[in-house]
Amino acid sequence: MKIKGITTRLVHADRNLNQPQDGAVHFPTSNSVLFEYKDVNDLVDVFQGKKMGHVYSRSSSSSNSALQKILAELEGGVDAATFATGMAAISAALLSLLKCNDHIVVSQFLFGNTRSFMNTLENFGIEISYVDVTDVNAVARAVRANTRLVFTETIANPVTQVADLAAVGQLCAEHKLVYMIDNTMTPGHMFDAKGVQASLTVMSLTKYFAGHGNVLGGAIVDTGLFDWSDYPNIFALYRVGDPRNWGLTQIRKKGLRDMGATLPPHSAQQISIGLETLALRLERCCNNALRLATYLHGHAKVAQVYYPGLSDHPQHYIAREMFKGSYGGIFSMDLVEGADILAFLNHLDLVITATHLGDTRTLALPVASTIFYESGAQERAKMGINDNMIRFSVGIEDIDDIVADFEQAFNKI
Template sequence: MSSSSNQYPFQPPQHPETQCIHAGKVKDAQYGALATPLYQTSTFVFDSAEQGAARFAGEQPGYIYTRLGNPTTRELELKVAALEGMADAAATATGMGAVAASTMAFLQQGDHLIASKAIYGCSFALFNHQFARYGIEVSFVDMTDHQAVAAALQPNTKMLFAETPINPNLVVLDLEFLGNFCKKHQILSVIDNTFLTPLLQQPARFGIDIVIHSATKYLNGHGDVVAGIIVSDADKIQTIKLTTLKDMGATISPHDAWLIIRGLKTLSVRMERHCSNAQKVAEYLAEHPAIAKVFYPGLPDHPGHKFIGKQMAAAGGVLAFELNGSLDDGRYFINQCELLSLAVSLGDAESLIQHPASMTHSPYTAEERKMAGISDGLIRISVGLEHVVDIINDLSQALVKMQGQQKRPSETLTCNL
């Protein structure tokens, strides 16, 4: 047995399933607690005035104030950094805190940002409505068109921001192209990786500088936290922590960090089920006569399907679709769902259904939604962890009711989203 142990020495955990549980964890030296201790404190006591001064000056390691750092939060940051294959991370109070902190730390008046024409509604509102107030110019482009990305480049371009797959229409972008483009032109690249998590996609492998997540979603996975996280190299994370996070205050609470650490322990098994269920739901909807089109990279006819195995390990747990019918038909259909919850967000154990045009992407004008490829009839589902037969049965009964309603055109539908 001794020769066996010499032949197979212990190595640091490398597999992401193991990292979800063990990465970043510090042994509890005082009590030996298995679970991560929750340091629910706003401030930390110094042994002396000299120690406090040394910590403020950055001359001595240690914690000062939870807005500036906390042991529970630090474990979360190191865990997600390990999963993304990057050096460091900064946890934030919300996903939008991560978007704002990661962009505003490196942009200033007179700079130019290239952003994908379809992104989460509040990210769009920040760039399109708020950045203009501070003299930051933004160009929204179709990033599947590489010539359009190149044409958007200006002498003052400092950053490129995108999601892939894109929320809500599941367009997949070529990370290798975007990473190479940004390196060539010496601009920062920021990718929102919320939809796939580090288990299914690691943008840093393709040269992306900064990766962000709404940790509210799959990383936590239980619908009881709002949070975000930014992952990058140590210098960029230090810049973000000492500027936008410190001064604007969008830092996470220790309790929320603790809940996400707990959620991460089951991330790998949850993502397997989310992906498996979503694939089966997408295949069911693609064959249904009441469905005009399904948007899901796991389907062979989806333009993003070619990236599975190259850029993405799987297609994820979110899909969207268009009904054969009117906007009122869509409203009626959603209201007939009984198992699926009518709610925004995604990545929860429960299956969620929503109408992007009137909900998550309402900050877009009708014309802006049209340009971004977000139709009024688009419906998005975050496929949950329920038995897939029950999910499909609920969709089936709602579609049957909608089709029955379509046969009564004289009736006026009054249900509203």
């Protein structure tokens, strides 16, 4: 039968896509580092890319391949590659696909660690233009003759700006640019990256995909839309077979095999199990976030709430169209002038102060003094981040309990 429901698909994905032995419903963890070939010719063919197979677990393993099939299915892609973390996935892709003197266009609202990595790329001679990705004209003005790629997040962290995803995708298609989208905040069933002509989607599996704060991981999915035969940076050695595979092949060879940020097999299985409840958890997180943001909007001790689900958010209507009626599980708020945000956070009992998101628990963090501290005041101002901002990742708790925790903390400041 054809399965339509996302949760049904995810719950049964491991046994349907990977067909584990002995009637198991989860694909087993494979901890072998090496793989034997009875015929050495087969080993040679795998090394040369003529056959599929595993030769060394730093590059691939059956556990990672099982997870990659599920991710490609979820994101509507032709294939996926997994990494030790989301940042490993981003760095592997960009270092594999770019060369000195290439130019890329990226969102000026990037998450702090991603922005820090962009600074590293600039030190390697890669030119970067930071633009307001909510305005496709700003992206278009930044495109040059040596532009290779456009990179954006769907919903920015922490100020929740929403990129003009469809318009930027059309621009990239017209200019034959790689369109790389960080889809961590809006996993496959919430946002159709392929529908906006994304070439690659990248994600931190640590967040919503795994969902329980107990495992690190990252991934890249190739949607199959980009014609890699037109991309000048693909090495001749990897220009074999179906051109749709060339980009991800080069990322695997140069970014995973050579750089070594391998996802451990046990982590791959943990993420696969976490994925089974992705849709249920994310729906609850999004509903709770909307309820909480609405409660805080207009609160006497809150100056501003940043959440795409609120009608006064600058990109509310783009978010409503792009994200299938959900608006994500994170939002930020500014307390009123003079309020002590650290004191407020210390008064929260249920909400955990921690640097993470996409968890089952509601989390909070003072933005300027932690994850964006290295950016400096000038860069924070460009991103819309002020010193009184707190970011929240809303969990799956009962919403009345979360609201009550906020209220008792407000009463103490």
